[in-house]
Amino acid sequence: MTKEIIEQIREEAKRYFVGMPLSHDWTHVERVYNLALKIAEKENANLFIVKLASLLHDIGRKEEMESRGEKDHTEVSLRLASEILERYQLNGQVAEEVLECISCHRFRNNEEPESLEAKVLFDADKLDCIGAIGVARAYAWAGEQNIILYSDKDFLGTGYEEEHSPMTEFTFKLSKVKDRMQTQTGRKMAQKRHKYISSFFKRLKQEIEQTA
Numbered sequence: 324m325t326k327e328i329i330e331q332i333r334e335e336a337k338r339y340f341v342g343m344p345l346s347h348d349w350t351h352v353e354r355v356y357n358l359a360l361k362i363a364e365k366e367n368a369n370l371f372i373v374k375l376a377s378l379l380h381d382i383g384r385k386e387e388m389e390s391r392g393e394k395d396h397t398e399v400s401l402r403l404a405s406e407i408l409e410r411y412q413l414n415g416q417v418a419e420e421v422l423e424c425i426s427c428h429r430f431r432n433n434e435e436p437e438s439l440e441a442k443v444l445f446d447a448d449k450l451d452c453i454g455a456i457g458v459a460r461a462y463a464w465a466g467e468q469n470i471i472l473y474s475d476k477d478f479l480g481t482g483y484e485e486e487h488s489p490m491t492e493f494t495f496k497l498s499k500v501k502d503r504m505q506t507q508t509g510r511k512m513a514q515k516r517h518k519y520i521s522s523f524f525k526r527l528k529q530e531i532e533q534t535a
Contacts, residue, residue, distance in 0.1 A: 457497055498520075
């Protein structure tokens with residue numbers, strides 16, 4: 324029964340990603356889901372909660388992107404996820420734990436996850452922002468939002484501003500991800516990814532400034 328619910332919710336969640344651009348499409352959810360399971364197994368977290376939260380954590384992303392940041396996808400995801408969980412009669416503690424995971428998964432919100440399952444989702448979602456996949460997603464986002472290749476903008480913002488760039492995202496967010504990891508497993512996994520993305524943006528800066 325549990326497996327059937329997961330698969331049904333997976334199919335329902337997919338519908339929210341139809342037509343989504345590459346930086347935040349369904350493949351992002353699949354990667355986060357797989358990373359979360361890997362971390363959860365090592366950390367002995369509740370797999371059912373982690374699976375549900377991973378599948379539902381970004382279902383509000385399309386509304387945020389269509390509003391160019393006026394809506395917070397976390398808030399939209401919480402509303403939509405609550406409705407979905409209700410339809411599957413996943414009420415009470417299960418719903419509370421899943422929604423807690425979703426509510427604090429976003430880096431920009433600065434809401435620290437408290438439960439183990441919330442920490443697992445946070446780490447899995449952040450791991451998909453760094454490393455080689457982090458570079459790829461940063462530039463996919465730049466193309467989708469028609470923002471510039473490189474800038475020295477000195478604040479993070481929403482990510483939708485014209486002066487935003489992947490370098491801005493790295494300087495004020497991605498470079499700090501490894502220090503925000505919540506689990507021992509996540510911290511270990513973040514080290515290599517951090518090293519790669521740091522070396523990439525260091526080299527990019529050198530080439531832009533013509534020092535390399």
